[in-house]
Amino acid sequence: MQAPELNIQREGIIPMLIAIQAIVLFPLWFEIPVWITGITLLLLATKWLTYKFEVKLPSWLVLIFVFSALAGVFLYFRTISGRDAGVGLICLMYGFKLLESKSYRDAALTLFISFFIMVMAFLFNQSIAMGLYLLVAMTAILSGLVALNSIQGVKGIKHLGRISGVALLQALPIMLVLFFLFPRLPGPLWAMPDSSQGGTGISDSMSPGDIGSLTTFDDPAFRVKFEGEIPSASDMYWRGMVFSNYDGLTWREGARSPTRTANIPSYEPLYSYRVQMEPNKSRWLFGLEQLAESPKGTFLFNDFTWRRPQKITSQFSYAAEAVRYEYQGVALSEFHRRVNLQLPATGNAETRQWSQELYNQSGSTNDFIQRILNIINQQEFRYTLTPEVLEDEVVDGFWLGTREGFCEHYAGAFVFIMRAAGIPARVVTGYQGGEYNPYGDFYLIRQSDAHAWTEVWIDNQGWVRIDPTAAIHPTRVEADLRNRANRRDDWFSDKTIGFDLPQDFLQKLRMRWDAVKSFWDDSLMSYGQEQQNDWLSKLGIRSNQWRYLGYALVATLLLSGLTLGFWLLRKSSRRDQIEKYYELIKAKLVKFGVEIPDHFGPMALLELLSAEHTELHKKFATPIKYYIKIRYQTESTHSADNEWIKRFKAQVKKL
Amino acid sequence: MHNALTPVLNQLNKVVLGKSHQVKLSVACLLAKGHLLIEDLPGMGKTTLGQAIARVFGLEFQRIQFTSDILPADIIGANIYDKNDSQFKFHAGPIFSQLILGDEINRATPKAQSALLEAMEEGQVTVEGETFPLPDPFFVIATQNPSHQVGTYPLPESQLDRFLFRLELGYPDPSFERVLLKGQSGRQNLHEIEPLLDLEKLAEIQSTVTKITVSEHLLNYVIGLIKATRQSPDFEHGLSPRGGLALIAAAKAWAFLDGRDYVLPEDIQQIFIPTAAHRLEFSQKGSGSVHQLVDELLEQVKVPS
Numbered sequence: 001m002q003a004p005e006l007n008i009q010r011e012g013i014i015p016m017l018i019a020i021q022a023i024v025l026f027p028l029w030f031e032i033p034v035w036i037t038g039i040t041l042l043l044l045a046t047k048w049l050t051y052k053f054e055v056k057l058p059s060w061l062v063l064i065f066v067f068s069a070l071a072g073v074f075l076y077f078r079t080i081s082g083r084d085a086g087v088g089l090i091c092l093m094y095g096f097k098l099l100e101s102k103s104y105r106d107a108a109l110t111l112f113i114s115f116f117i118m119v120m121a122f123l124f125n126q127s128i129a130m131g132l133y134l135l136v137a138m139t140a141i142l143s144g145l146v147a148l149n150s151i152q153g154v155k156g157i158k159h160l161g162r163i164s165g166v167a168l169l170q171a172l173p174i175m176l177v178l179f180f181l182f183p184r185l186p187g188p189l190w191a192m193p194d195s196s197q198g199g200t201g202i203s204d205s206m207s208p209g210d211i212g213s214l215t216t217f218d219d220p221a222f223r224v225k226f227e228g229e230i231p232s233a234s235d236m237y238w239r240g241m242v243f244s245n246y247d248g249l250t251w252r253e254g255a256r257s258p259t260r261t262a263n264i265p266s267y268e269p270l271y272s273y274r275v276q277m278e279p280n281k282s283r284w285l286f287g288l289e290q291l292a293e294s295p296k297g298t299f300l301f302n303d304f305t306w307r308r309p310q311k312i313t314s315q316f317s318y319a320a321e322a323v324r325y326e327y328q329g330v331a332l333s334e335f336h337r338r339v340n341l342q343l344p345a346t347g348n349a350e351t352r353q354w355s356q357e358l359y360n361q362s363g364s365t366n367d368f369i370q371r372i373l374n375i376i377n378q379q380e381f382r383y384t385l386t387p388e389v390l391e392d393e394v395v396d397g398f399w400l401g402t403r404e405g406f407c408e409h410y411a412g413a414f415v416f417i418m419r420a421a422g423i424p425a426r427v428v429t430g431y432q433g434g435e436y437n438p439y440g441d442f443y444l445i446r447q448s449d450a451h452a453w454t455e456v457w458i459d460n461q462g463w464v465r466i467d468p469t470a471a472i473h474p475t476r477v478e479a480d481l482r483n484r485a486n487r488r489d490d491w492f493s494d495k496t497i498g499f500d501l502p503q504d505f506l507q508k509l510r511m512r513w514d515a516v517k518s519f520w521d522d523s524l525m526s527y528g529q530e531q532q533n534d535w536l537s538k539l540g541i542r543s544n545q546w547r548y549l550g551y552a553l554v555a556t557l558l559l560s561g562l563t564l565g566f567w568l569l570r571k572s573s574r575r576d577q578i579e580k581y582y583e584l585i586k587a588k589l590v591k592f593g594v595e596i597p598d599h600f601g602p603m604a605l606l607e608l609l610s611a612e613h614t615e616l617h618k619k620f621a622t623p624i625k626y627y628i629k630i631r632y633q634t635e636s637t638h639s640a641d642n643e644w645i646k647r648f649k650a651q652v653k654k655l
Numbered sequence: 656m657h658n659a660l661t662p663v664l665n666q667l668n669k670v671v672l673g674k675s676h677q678v679k680l681s682v683a684c685l686l687a688k689g690h691l692l693i694e695d696l697p698g699m700g701k702t703t704l705g706q707a708i709a710r711v712f713g714l715e716f717q718r719i720q721f722t723s724d725i726l727p728a729d730i731i732g733a734n735i736y737d738k739n740d741s742q743f744k745f746h747a748g749p750i751f752s753q754l755i756l757g758d759e760i761n762r763a764t765p766k767a768q769s770a771l772l773e774a775m776e777e778g779q780v781t782v783e784g785e786t787f788p789l790p791d792p793f794f795v796i797a798t799q800n801p802s803h804q805v806g807t808y809p810l811p812e813s814q815l816d817r818f819l820f821r822l823e824l825g826y827p828d829p830s831f832e833r834v835l836l837k838g839q840s841g842r843q844n845l846h847e848i849e850p851l852l853d854l855e856k857l858a859e860i861q862s863t864v865t866k867i868t869v870s871e872h873l874l875n876y877v878i879g880l881i882k883a884t885r886q887s888p889d890f891e892h893g894l895s896p897r898g899g900l901a902l903i904a905a906a907k908a909w910a911f912l913d914g915r916d917y918v919l920p921e922d923i924q925q926i927f928i929p930t931a932a933h934r935l936e937f938s939q940k941g942s943g944s945v946h947q948l949v950d951e952l953l954e955q956v957k958v959p960s
Contacts (some may be wrong), residue, residue: 579959582960583960598954598956598957599924599954599955599956599957599958600958601876601919601920601924601958602919602920603919603920603921604920604921604924628919631870631872631873632870632872632873632917632918632919633868633870633916633917634868634870635870635871636870636871636872
């Protein structure tokens, strides 16, 4: 029960609640539909006006507003559940709750709801800035609670801030324990399934222009940390998807299925690494070629790609290994041969013919491939992100016509030529290269590193990676693309043209910031079941033993509770000790035949002794005087001088 | 600082013979800025005590004799038409004085009583819409006859509450009685009393008294006492929070007079009867005098160790 002084009408309480609501809603205003933002702002203004001019809105009017807002949400979203509709609805109700708040209970309720609504902002944005902002918001809400529950009310922002800051610090150990030990579901808690935002990233098909539009995005795609040996950046081909189905314009994934481990050739591990993926709303994972065993909870498909059953909607991290397959004596199955030789029945006839003629001149498949790469290198093939757009006969138009394009033109044409010559081949998309960050010791792979290359089946060599784009002569690469490509080490392999990026201050700063961001994303935001298990296994707790986790949690909470209890007890036991010692004095006096009535205080006792028991008075006067000092001469026993307490105890023990 | 008060107490004891405890309580009452009610039979020296206190503290003194026909205007003053100035002028009554001795207050009608008591509560007087502040310090010593006597209007509890202490002087000891009967009454000494303190010194002492330490442990005892008054079947109702505050204030003054800067349970016990007795109401079940009952209560409540 609160004291009557704690009511909401006190000066400053309502403006404080309005301010806190504004702070809490601020990040959401940019996420929810504009009309809901408008209404919540309007509600705040109305609350302020009714406070300022002491008007009361009739409750039927508020009720009408509430129902029309509810109807508005339903009509706008066609539902009231799901992230966007839900958040919008909650924001509106939050505003209405404050509007109709007129008692202490209402105010306390809005403040407690604020904690919940505050966290909703995390569903939209999990950046460091948001984390810091929410910390501020949390301090504000706590301060509000302190102000609401203290007699002084909203006085001294500093004072309120200090109290809530201290409370937050006190909660820190519990927070850490819960963060590390609270049993996790797979994936972070704020993964919301039905976001309307599209993800960036490579798409599940490849038509001319797809990757070109990606290469202008500098957004991070994923980060990689190597354990042990690190390949050169030019060898970093991050395999994502494989396209084997061509309809004359678009490359798509062919028939594919999860593979059984028994069906893959033997391999030897090369590099081990850990990938930290940005959410991209897709299901495929990227791995350093070649890919073998899929990370936990994902599947290896028979085109050597990884796939996850759920979309990656939040930070997702996994450990993997790059391997080298041993293809000696391994034959391509009839099914795969058919799939990887598929071409549309008609179209691009000139290139087909060109290919077959060249193949006939070549001595072997390897020779054939080399000849084509030489053609790309020696003839006027250009690398540009703004090639001429071709409507139909795309391969003919590119290979024998414009001769300008970017990776997917080259990869698509190359595979087409291979297949036309009867060599199984396919397009692989993913990312190439990576920028090393020395501060975080990781490689950052950006959307602009998106790339497409090819794989050709050569008997006894298996699937061989051929990157036709890399064959282009560097002088024929657009200047700004060369600069960009510089990050991929000597990707266009000509040492004469150096593109050293200036390692200036800004660059370093950017890398440092990215290292911090990586820690935030990698270690905090994506701390999920897997990381928890890793962490716990270091402590000797095996994965998936939830029971132990529960025990650990309970044990930790119990332990901290006991510690706190012990500490409090110790504090009060100091007081109880003084009581005990004084009782001891009285008991001794009773033994000596002194009758002490209950209502005798220490002074009365002293007077009694000095009047009737002079001998005892000599002995007992000093400890009793110390007792008076401790009990009555200081505000409270806790603030009593420790020296006095010590002397008092010593004196009593001497008796 | 309490040394300054030793001669004061000595002087007073010379005038009011054999009543050193009551004298000390009266001084404590003044130091705690409370008002004093002395209840006793006529001829016990109530007025003498009041006059002696006024003289020794160097306070302006007025005596108001309450009778059954006294009117509020007789106490407070009134607007009277001035012929020369052709306008009404306020003529201050006897209440505008630093120490008021209200004699036999319960002989006046409730209307006159409340005129005094309201002034005591508010520290100011309002006549026809105009407010006049009372002097500072403002200390009231009221006397009353035991209420069972003929021709008295007993003060209601709500008004008794305004007095910090209610004292009974009681009959003097036989030895002092003998001195009195010999004709060497203290009254003669009254005229020899010199003011021993000035207003400034009094204010300083009063502010020192408020700063005296009251420990948490002592509060445990006080709370125990208050709780006992509320739970005892002898009383209709227990001590109010204002009564509790009065206990603390009075105990501080008492501790100061004993030369301490902290309050002991013994201080509370000394001032408990004069502070609490008039604030407690008999219940039907009670037997014996209030003093006896309060005394019993004091003995029942243990001083926490």
